[in-house]
Amino acid sequence: MPPNPYLLAADNPQALLPLLAENPALASIQDEHGYSLIHAAASYNHLDLLRALVRDFHAPVDLKDEDGETALFVVETVEAARVLVEELKLDAGLLNHRNWMAREKIEYEEEWPAVVAYLRGLEEPGPSAPNGVAADAAEEEGGDAELPGLPEGLRVTMGTMNEAEAGEQQPDPEFRRRIEELAAREDFQTPEGQADLRRLVEEAIGGEGFGADRNVRQREE
Structure with missing residues (x-):
């Protein structure tokens, strides 16, 4: 059975890179809920993988899941948010299906106050x-x-x-x-x-x- 790329993105990003090299189209795949490798890399703070997915394998940084949410909605660190916004040029103002920005959702859920402060500063x-x-x-x-x-x-x-x-x-x-x-x-x-x-x-x-x-x-x- 082939390895699950989403699990590798979460737990073993180095093992995922050879698979991406063999099949670059994997970089842009999404599951039945729209969850992508970019979401996984951002959520688990695998910043080198996140950069590689966008820069080397040309995955769209603004991929959205079934709720209309980009990877910025799932970050847990300021570092991941900065890579997405400042390095990979993801628009922090993109809205989900509830017309919320990532900052608004994270703030509503009362999680990751440092990320909220960083995103608020961008506004x-x-x-x-x-x-x-x-x-x-x-x-x-x-x-x-x-x-x-x-x-x-x-x-x-x-x-x-x-x-x-x-x-x-x-x-x-x-x-x-x-x-x-x-x-x-x-x-x-x-x-x-x-x-x-x-x-x-x-x-x-x-x-x-x-x-x-x-x-x-x-x-x-």
Whole structure:
């Protein structure tokens, strides 16, 4: 019985390469649910195999399964997401059959917060500030900027308003400076960085970072 290429893609990618060399068409196969070797390589973080499937064996990087989902919907690491988006040029904005982007589905399922933060950073307008923070661009446009990578269930939105609208409810500039400094830290996505972020947000919710009517809201499912 010939080896199952999907199992090899998951568990033994080096053994799959000779099969691909003998039959390059295998690179683009999909099972009855639309699952492809690209999905498997991305999901199991086999990045060299992922690159080989697209670059050497010319599998379409945007293959979709029966739910209309590309391999980006199944990544579990930022590294795999970066290879798909930055190296292999997969469009992170492609929608599944529920009209969700990969970031939206992963965020809804409350999995892989570092991947969510990375993909959210790709959606920010203008040149990326550290970790995708686009507060300055949002100020110029008069809009909002959401800081990526917040603890689950919390979202901080900062925007601009005139003094009459703001009254005494303006965000403390010191709080804003501290949260932007935190977002720029190299350990921002580590448990320690996320713990510091949670403490900072809880401090704001407690009243030290904002006035009584704070623009910090619970995430809606």
